[in-house]
Amino acid sequence: MKHTPTYGSKYRNVSPSKPNPRWGREEETEIFAQNVRRFRQGKLSEDDFRRFRLQHGAYGSRLQLNYSMVRIKIPGGEISPEQLEKIADLSESFSIGSAHVSTRQNIQLHWVQLEDVSEVMRGLVEVGLTTREACGNTVRNVMCSHYAGVCPDEAFDATPYSKAIARFFIRNPMCQNLPRKFKINFACCKDHGLVRIADIGLIPMIRDNRRGFRIYLGGGLGAASFIGHPLEDFTPEDRVLPTCMAAVRLFDRHGNRENMARNRMRYLVHEMGWEKFQRMVLKERSIVEMTTAISTAKLFDVKDLEGVNQSNETTLSHSLTKLPVLNDNVTPDSTKYERWLSTNVVPQKQAGYFTVFVTLEAGDITANQLRTLAGTIREISFEGVARNTPQQNFAIRYIKGEDLEEFHDKLMSIGLGGSGALTITSAVGCSGTTSCNLAITNSHRLAKEVQRKFLEMGYDTDEELRDSTIKVSGCPNSCGQHEIATIGFFGGASRIGNSMAPTYTMLFGGSAGENGELGKTIMRVPARKVIDTIKEIVKIYKNEMHVGQTLNQWITRVVKGEGTGQVRNVEDMKRLLIEVTQLPPVESEPELYKDYGNDVKFTAKTARGECAA
Amino acid sequence: MKNNPDNSNSLKQKEFKPNIINSNDRDLPVICDIDILRTLIRRDSARIVDVRKEEEYREGHIPTAVSLPLAQILSKDSPESIVEILENIGVSDKMPVIVYDDTFGALGARVAWTFQYVGHTNTSLLEVTFSKWRNLGLEIEKKVNTYPKTAHHININQEIYADAAYVEGAKESDNKVLVDSRERLNFLNEHIPGAKNIPYTMLGSDGNILRKPSEIKRFIENRGLSSDSEYITYCGSVGTLSGLTYYALKLVGIKNVKLYAKSFREWKSLGKPKEEFRDANYWDLSAE
Numbered sequence: 064m065k066h067t068p069t070y071g072s073k074y075r076n077v078s079p080s081k082p083n084p085r086w087g088r089e090e091e092t093e094i095f096a097q098n099v100r101r102f103r104q105g106k107l108s109e110d111d112f113r114r115f116r117l118q119h120g121a122y123g124s125r126l127q128l129n130y131s132m133v134r135i136k137i138p139g140g141e142i143s144p145e146q147l148e149k150i151a152d153l154s155e156s157f158s159i160g161s162a163h164v165s166t167r168q169n170i171q172l173h174w175v176q177l178e179d180v181s182e183v184m185r186g187l188v189e190v191g192l193t194t195r196e197a198c199g200n201t202v203r204n205v206m207c208s209h210y211a212g213v214c215p216d217e218a219f220d221a222t223p224y225s226k227a228i229a230r231f232f233i234r235n236p237m238c239q240n241l242p243r244k245f246k247i248n249f250a251c252c253k254d255h256g257l258v259r260i261a262d263i264g265l266i267p268m269i270r271d272n273r274r275g276f277r278i279y280l281g282g283g284l285g286a287a288s289f290i291g292h293p294l295e296d297f298t299p300e301d302r303v304l305p306t307c308m309a310a311v312r313l314f315d316r317h318g319n320r321e322n323m324a325r326n327r328m329r330y331l332v333h334e335m336g337w338e339k340f341q342r343m344v345l346k347e348r349s350i351v352e353m354t355t356a357i358s359t360a361k362l363f364d365v366k367d368l369e370g371v372n373q374s375n376e377t378t379l380s381h382s383l384t385k386l387p388v389l390n391d392n393v394t395p396d397s398t399k400y401e402r403w404l405s406t407n408v409v410p411q412k413q414a415g416y417f418t419v420f421v422t423l424e425a426g427d428i429t430a431n432q433l434r435t436l437a438g439t440i441r442e443i444s445f446e447g448v449a450r451n452t453p454q455q456n457f458a459i460r461y462i463k464g465e466d467l468e469e470f471h472d473k474l475m476s477i478g479l480g481g482s483g484a485l486t487i488t489s490a491v492g493c494s495g496t497t498s499c500n501l502a503i504t505n506s507h508r509l510a511k512e513v514q515r516k517f518l519e520m521g522y523d524t525d526e527e528l529r530d531s532t533i534k535v536s537g538c539p540n541s542c543g544q545h546e547i548a549t550i551g552f553f554g555g556a557s558r559i560g561n562s563m564a565p566t567y568t569m570l571f572g573g574s575a576g577e578n579g580e581l582g583k584t585i586m587r588v589p590a591r592k593v594i595d596t597i598k599e600i601v602k603i604y605k606n607e608m609h610v611g612q613t614l615n616q617w618i619t620r621v622v623k624g625e626g627t628g629q630v631r632n633v634e635d636m637k638r639l640l641i642e643v644t645q646l647p648p649v650e651s652e653p654e655l656y657k658d659y660g661n662d663v664k665f666t667a668k669t670a671r672g673e674c675a676a
Numbered sequence: 677m678k679n680n681p682d683n684s685n686s687l688k689q690k691e692f693k694p695n696i697i698n699s700n701d702r703d704l705p706v707i708c709d710i711d712i713l714r715t716l717i718r719r720d721s722a723r724i725v726d727v728r729k730e731e732e733y734r735e736g737h738i739p740t741a742v743s744l745p746l747a748q749i750l751s752k753d754s755p756e757s758i759v760e761i762l763e764n765i766g767v768s769d770k771m772p773v774i775v776y777d778d779t780f781g782a783l784g785a786r787v788a789w790t791f792q793y794v795g796h797t798n799t800s801l802l803e804v805t806f807s808k809w810r811n812l813g814l815e816i817e818k819k820v821n822t823y824p825k826t827a828h829h830i831n832i833n834q835e836i837y838a839d840a841a842y843v844e845g846a847k848e849s850d851n852k853v854l855v856d857s858r859e860r861l862n863f864l865n866e867h868i869p870g871a872k873n874i875p876y877t878m879l880g881s882d883g884n885i886l887r888k889p890s891e892i893k894r895f896i897e898n899r900g901l902s903s904d905s906e907y908i909t910y911c912g913s914v915g916t917l918s919g920l921t922y923y924a925l926k927l928v929g930i931k932n933v934k935l936y937a938k939s940f941r942e943w944k945s946l947g948k949p950k951e952e953f954r955d956a957n958y959w960d961l962s963a964e
Contacts, residue, residue: 096898103900125956127864156878159860161963173961174860176873178898427963497961508960660957668955 083141084230087188091195095119096181113673118201118239120194121180123673124173125498132498133158133172133183134197138229139207139222139249140168140450144437147449149190151433153183162433164426164455166491166544167246168206169197173498196233198673200241202311205229207249208256209450209458213411213418216252218267219274224300225249227365228307238311242318243326245311246283253577257453259291260284260547262328263310266577268297275299277577280310280344281332284541288581289329292337294344302348304363305355309347313340385410395521400471402482406523408467409485411460416445418460419470420484425492425510426455432477439473453544454532455491456484483514483523487531487614490514491544495537495554496658500670502537504554504565504590508659510535510543516594527608528601531615535567538669546581547573549615550597556667557587562649565590565658565665571633572622574615583622586637588644591655599643603630704800706926707886708774710814713738713802717815722772723765723823727787728779728806736816738776738802738809742766742823746783750914755794759830762796766823769796776802776809781885782876785919789935795831801885801923808883836922838908838934840946843868846908853901855925857911857918858940861958866950868910868943872899876917879924886924893928903930910936910943 095116102112113123116131124130135150150170154162157179158172165171175183184194197204207225211217228247232238238245250256250266258264264279278298282291298306310328317335319326332340393405407420421436428436436457440449445461452458462470474480483489492510495502513533522528536543536553545551552567559566566587573582588596601614607628608617617626624632630639649656658665704712716722717739724741726733733743742765749758767773773791777784784801791799802809810816838846846852847870856863856871863873878895881887896903907925911917915937925933944950 099898100900127953127956152881156875156881159958159962160877161961163961174864174958176860176899178900179878179895181898182895424963427961429963432963494961495957497957497959505957505960508957511960658957660960663954 083138083143083191083226085188085191086136086138086195086229086233087184087191087193088195089185089188091119091193092181092184092188095121095184099177099181114199116180117199117673118196119180119184120197121175121177122198123500125496125500125502126668126670129177130174131177131180132494133175133180133194134165135170135172135187135192135194136197136204136229137168137170137192137451138205139211139225140209140452141207141222141226141448142170142451143190143448144441146190146192147433147437147440149186149192151430151437153186154433155430157183161427161429163494164423164428164451164457166426166453166455166493166542167204168451168453169204170451171494173494193233196238198244200243200245202229202232202235202238202241202245202247205232205247205249206257206261206453208251209452210255210418211249211251213413213416213460214251214255215412216254217412218252218269221249221251221265221267221276223365224265224267224276224303227363228304231304231363232307232311237308237315241311241315242320243323243328245314245328247307250577255576257544257547257575257579258282258577259579260288260544260575261291262314263307264291265303270297270299273299276303278303278306279577281329281337281340283327283329284544284546284581285327285329286324286539286541287330288541288546289333290579290581292332292341294341300365302352304360305348305351306344308351308355309344312351313343313347393524395524397524399475399480399482400468402524403471403474403480404467406482406486406529407484408462413461415464416460417462417464417467418458419462419467420452421457421459421474421479422481422484422489423456423479424514425490425507427511428457428479432479435473435477436479439470443470443473453491454484454489456489481518483518485529486523487525487528487533487549488514488517488523489532490517491532491534491548493536493542495535495543496660499537499542501540501672502554503556503667503669504537504567505659505661506535506537506543506552506554509552509567509590509593512659513594513597517597520598522601527605527612528614530613531618533597539568540672545570545573547575547579548582549573549618550600551582552588552593554590555587556665557589559589559646559656560648562656563665563667564646564649564656565667567593569593569596571636572619574619583633585633586640586644588640589646589655590658592644592646595643596640599640600636603636603639703798704772704774706800706923707803708800709803710809710812713774714814716772716774722774723767725765725773725775725784725787726806727775727777727783732778732806734818734820736810736818738806739815739817740821741776742821744787746777746787746916749787749790753790755830755832758790758794759828762791762794762828763826766826767796767828768826769829770798773799774802775799776804776806778806779916780805780876780880780920781923782916782920784885785923786914786916786937789836789915789919789922789937793833793837795829795833797833803885804883805885811883835932836934838910838936839938840936840943840948842934843908843910843936843943844948846906849906851904852906852908855907855909855918855921856940857909857921861962862912864953864956864958866952868940869949869951871910871951872901874899874921876911876920879920885920886927889928892924896925896928903928905930906932906934908934908936910939913939913941915939 121131212220248261265276279291490510490513495506531549534548551570570582775784909918
C-alpha cells in the first residue's frame with residue numbers, strides 16, 4: 064500500500080510533526096545581488112565584501128574568486144523532496160549539474176559564478192532553504208544525528224531541539240560577529256552523532272522523567288583538535304538555550320580575535336583551562352537566565368514551535384524487526400539487492416520500519432539522481448523527507464520492509480543502488496583541490512577511488528571490516544574529519560628524492576560518539592600508495608587478529624600499544640608498512656608522483672583560506 | 677508567455693496581435709507561443725518546421741509540420757542550399773515559419789537562425805519542446821506533409837553572423853560581449869579569451885525552451901552587462917547551444933546579437949589563443 068506522506072502525518076511518531084521553518088528570506092537575495100554589483104564597481108572593499116559574502120554562505124573557489132561554492136544549510140539534516148528537486152534545478156542551471164553533501168549536513172553547489180549566487184539564493188528561498196550563516200564567523204549549520212527519532216538507544220528525538228536552536232541563532236545579533244565560526248551538534252545516543260568534536264555537543268537524556276541533555280563544550284577538529292568536555296551530568300531541557308547562549312557569549316567576549324589560526328572556542332578552553340571555563344559558563348548561564356526576556360526565551364519553545372510529543376515513552380519496540388534477508392552469509396557473489404540489504408539498511412525502533420542509506424561517492428549526486436530520489440522518497444518513505452549524513456550519504460527513513468526491494472530498484476535505475484554505505488568502503492572525502500583554496504591534494508577523488516576499489520574487492524561484505532571507517536581531508540584542516548576515522552588521511556606535499564609528490568599523513572584509531580577519540584598520527588603515505596597501504600593493513604590484520612576481533616578493534620589495541628604478535632604497537636605497524644609506502648625513483652614511475660586527476664607534475668598550490676575571514 | 681507583463685518593459689518584445697495573423701507581412705515574435713501557433717495552424721498560414729530526426733517525425737508531429745532534420749541543414753550550409761531547402765518546403769519570402777525540436781530548443785534555434793541568416797526574417801521558435809506539446813495533450817498527426825515548391829529570394833543578413841576573424845577583432849572593442857554558452861566545467865577548462873559564461877542550462881525551465889524574459893534580463897544585469905552592447909554567442913561545435921542563447925538575448929530585446937556558428941571547435945582547429953584554468957580538479961566533483 065502506498066500513501067503520500069504529508070507533514071503533520073497522522074502516523075504516530077513519524078517525524079517531522081510540522082514542516083521545517085522557512086529559513087530563507089527573499090530580501091537577502093536582492094541585497095546580495097546589489098552588493099555583488101557594488102563590489103564589481105569598486106564601491107565595496109574586498110574585505111567588506113568577503114565578510115558579507117561568507118555571512119551569506121558563499122565561499123570563494125579555488126584560485127578563482129569569480130566563482131563561489133554556495134553552501135546550503137540543512138538544519139538537523141532534514142530535507143524535503145521539494146527542496147531536493149529545487150537543488151537539482153539550481154545545480155543544473157547555475158552550478159555543475161551535481162550537488163555535494165558535506166560532512167556537516169550542508170549541501171554545496173560548486174563553481175557558481177559570483178553573479179549568479181543571488182539567483183541560487185532566490186531559488187532556495189522559494190522552497191524555504193537558506194545559505195545564511197553557512198560560512199563566516201557565525202553559528203554554522205546545526206547538526207543532528209540522522210538516526211534521531213528512529214534510534215533504538217535514544218532517550219527522545221533531538222531533531223526538534225536542533226531546529227529550535229538553529230532558529231534561535233540564525234540572524235541573531237548576538238552571533239553575527241564572533242571571533243570565529245561556532246558549531247553545534249546534536250546526537251541521538253552516545254554512539255551516533257559528532258558531539259565531542261563540536262563547540263557544543265548535546266546528547267538527549269531523561270532524568271527523573273524529565274527531558275534534558277548531556278552537554279559537551281570546547282571540542283573541534285582542525286589543525287589542532289580537541290575533544291569536548293562534559294559540562295555537567297545533566298542539563299534539563301529548559302536550561303539548554305541558556306547554556307548555549309552562555310557559551311556563545313563567553314566565546315564572543317573572550318575569544319581570540321587577533322590570531323586567526325587559534326581563535327576557535329576550543330583554543331580558549333584549552334588556554335584558560337577547562338575548570339575555569341566550566342565555572343565561567345555556569346556563572347554566565349545564571350546571568351543569562353536572570354536577564355533573558357521572556358519574549359526571547361519564547362523563541363526557543365520547542366513544544367509550541369515543533370509540536371513535540373512531550374511523552375517520554377521512548378522505545379516503541381525493544382525487539383527490532385529483523386531485516387528481510389534472504390541469505391545470512393552475504394558475499395561479493397550475492398545478488399546486488401542482498402548485498403545492499405546487508406550494508407545499507409538498518410531496522411528502526413519503530414517496528415516494521417527501516418532506515419535506508421543511499422550510497423554516494425564522496426557526497427556527489429547529479430541533478431537527475433536528486434530528482435528521482437525525491438520522487439522515490441515521496442512515494443515510499445512514510446516520513447516523506449530525507450536526512451543527509453556526515454558520512455556524505457542520504458538516509459531515508461520509515462521504509463516498510465515490503466517496500467525495500469522496490470526502493471532498491473528505483474536506486475538502481477539511477478546508479479545509486481550500490482552497497483557499502485555503512486561499511487569501510489563508504490570513504491569520506493572533503494572537496495580538496497576540486498574547489499577549495501586550502502587544499503593541497505585531491506582528497507575528493509582519492510575517497511572515490513578508495514570506495515570503488517574496495518567495493519570491487521568486496522570489502523563491504525566482510526563483517527570484520529564493517530565497523531571501520533576511512534576519511535580523507537585534502538589539508539590538515541579536517542573537513543574530511545580524518546581524525547575520527549579508523550584510518551584517516553590528510554593531504555600534504557613531500558619531497559621524495561628530487562621531486563615533490565602529493566602525500567597523506569595517515570592516522571589510526573579515531574572514533575566519534577560520546578567516547579570518541581582522536582586518531583594518532585602514524586606515517587606519511589604517497590597519494591598513489593594510499594590504496595595499497597590500506598590493503599596491506601587489512602592483510603596484516605587478517606594475519607594478526609584474534610577470532611572475533613574487528614579491524615577497528617584491532618587498530619584501537621595497536622594504537623594503545625596493546626597489540627599482540629608481530630604488531631604490538633604503532634612502531635611495529637610502521638615497520639611493516641615501510642615497503643608499501645615507498646615510491647620508486649621519479650624517472651622510472653613519474654605517474655606515481657602526480658596527484659589523482661592531474662596529468663601534470665605535482666605542485667602544492669594554495670591560497671588564503673576564507674574560513675577565518 | 678503571451679500575457680506576461682514582463683514583455684512591456686523597456687526591453688520590449690515585438691507585439692503580436694492574433695487579429696493580423698492573415699496579414700503575411702507581419703513579423704512573428706522572437707518566440708512563438710502555443711496559442712499563436714495553434715491559430716496559425718487552423719488558418720493554414722504558416723510553415724511549421726520539425727527539426728528532429730525523420731523517424732521521430734514519422735511517429736507523430738505538430739499538425740501541418742514538415743520534417744527538416746538539423747543534419748540536413750548542417751550538411752549543406754551554403755546560403756544557396758538553405759534557400760533551396762526553404763523553397764522545397766514551400767516557404768515564400770514573407771511566410772511565417774515556426775521551428776521546434778525536442779532538444780530544449782537548441783537544434784531548433786540553430787535552424788531558425790540559419791533561415792534568418794539567408795534572409796527569411798519572419799522565423800520564430802516555438803516556446804515549448806515537442807515533448808511538452810505532447811504532454812499538454814495538444815494535437816499530433818502522423819501524416820508526412822509536403823508542400824508545393826515556392827520561390828524565395830536570398831538576402832544574407834551579415835548583422836547576425838560572426839566568423840573567427842570577427843570574434844578575434846571583437847576583443848579590441850569594449851562594447852562587444854563574447855558569450856560562451858557551454859556548461860560551466862567546459863568553460864573553466866578552456867574558452868576564448870575574454871568570453872563571459874552564460875551556460876545554456878540557465879536559459880530554459882520546465883519544458884519551456886526559455887525562461888521569462890524578466891529572469892534572463894536579470895541574469896544579464898547581474899553580470900553588469902548592458903543591453904546596448906553587441907553580443908556574439910558561441911558554444912562547443914556547431915552553434916546549437918549558442919543558437920539558443922542567441923534567441924534568449926533577442927527575447928530580452930538586445931538589438932545586436934551575432935552567432936559564431938562554427939564556434940569553439942573551429943577556433944581550436946585554427947590554433948587561436950585560449951584561456952585555460954588548470955589549478956583545480958573540478959572534473960572530479962561531477963557525479964556523472
